[in-house]
Amino acid sequence: MRNVTSENITDTFLSYLGPNTNPRLKEVLTNLSSHLHNFVRETKITHDEWQQALELLKWAGDITDEERNEFVLLSDVLGVSSLVDMINSHPEATSSSVLGPFHVSNAPDMPLGADFKRHYPGQVVLVEGYVKDTRGNPIPGAKIDIWQTAPNGKYSSQDEEQDIYSFHGLFTADENGYYAFTTVRPVSYTVPSDGPVGKLLDATGRHPWRPSHLHYIVKAPGYRSLVTEVFPDDDPYLDQDTVFGVREDLVISYQEQPAGTFPKDGFELSGKVDDSYSRLNFDAILLNTDE
Structure with a gap:
């Protein structure tokens, strides 16, 4: 889709799901994308803020090992x-x-x-x-x-x-x-x-x-x-x-x-x-x- 906007991106994302998508997975992704996209719109997340969030998640991955799971702790x-x-x-x-x-x-x-x-x-x-x-x-x-x-x-x-x-x-x-x-x-x-x-x-x-x-x-x-x-x-x-x-x-x-x-x-x-x-x-x- 060429005319993706901040208002239709959720519907566009969901339209990309194939017909054989597991129904429960589709339900979860529908709610996840709706809430996540609304969160970004409502809080007007900046590029710097989103980059900090991604770096925090990368750090969690880097510090996680067999003895410590930082994602569980998060x-x-x-x-x-x-x-x-x-x-x-x-x-x-x-x-x-x-x-x-x-x-x-x-x-x-x-x-x-x-x-x-x-x-x-x-x-x-x-x-x-x-x-x-x-x-x-x-x-x-x-x-x-x-x-x-x-x-x-x-x-x-x-x-x-x-x-x-x-x-x-x-x-x-x-x-x-x-x-x-x-x-x-x-x-x-x-x-x-x-x-x-x-x-x-x-x-x-x-x-x-x-x-x-x-x-x-x-x-x-x-x-x-x-x-x-x-x-x-x-x-x-x-x-x-x-x-x-x-x-x-x-x-x-x-x-x-x-x-x-x-x-x-x-x-x-x-x-x-x-x-x-x-x-x-x-x-x-x-x-x-x-x-």
């Missing part, structure tokens, strides 16, 4: 990741929350009651709960992939001193849907701010902090997979998470337990914990694929 701090989570969550199931850029695939299988803490400092935290369906029935054999930061605020993929699977583990729920392990309380931390995401945060007067949390991916045949996080109710960044991941049903309490009450069996640390410890209970509710 999606997170813009609220897009959380918005996708929210519109795909179901009110009867546990809320989804951001995956984040630091998940390590193929975590080792660990027995129920295994310990993440090992030699790291800090109070022992006993984490346990159940995987259930929306009717409260247990889901035996559910797979629970869990990971967190070390006490220094770093994930294993960020820290050369940690083994790659440090504070990562894959558990299988028992016949009652039960899972349990011990760890040390994760800490609040900052998202990487030495790249384009950091530049964007600085330019808008935003901080890079996230409240402490445990990450979960829960899967079971016949159920929708759940990607979520669990946050303590006393974290100072609970109401200002830079990636917008906090949901009301994901906020829990660490319950202080007196010395001498740690379970005598069922845990790798049974018989080894004499001091006080904390207990955290979190149940994951999965949605049946037919719901």
Whole structure:
């Protein structure tokens, strides 16, 4: 088309789509092009501004590697990741929350009651709960992939001193849907701010902090997979998470337990914990694929 204008460019773009374009792809591109073109028109983007945007995206690509995905982080701090989570969550199931850029695939299988803490400092935290369906029935054999930061605020993929699977583990729920392990309380931390995401945060007067949390991916045949996080109710960044991941049903309490009450069996640390410890209970509710 020779007479493309600022007013007809969206329709022109859509007219270029071939007849065999996947219907869902066509729907997505129709909305994307409409909103993007309207955004450019309404904000009257200049050449310099658009060039800065392209350079930021190029920088994100340059800094991305197997351990760090700056595009995921950019999606997170813009609220897009959380918005996708929210519109795909179901009110009867546990809320989804951001995956984040630091998940390590193929975590080792660990027995129920295994310990993440090992030699790291800090109070022992006993984490346990159940995987259930929306009717409260247990889901035996559910797979629970869990990971967190070390006490220094770093994930294993960020820290050369940690083994790659440090504070990562894959558990299988028992016949009652039960899972349990011990760890040390994760800490609040900052998202990487030495790249384009950091530049964007600085330019808008935003901080890079996230409240402490445990990450979960829960899967079971016949159920929708759940990607979520669990946050303590006393974290100072609970109401200002830079990636917008906090949901009301994901906020829990660490319950202080007196010395001498740690379970005598069922845990790798049974018989080894004499001091006080904390207990955290979190149940994951999965949605049946037919719901």
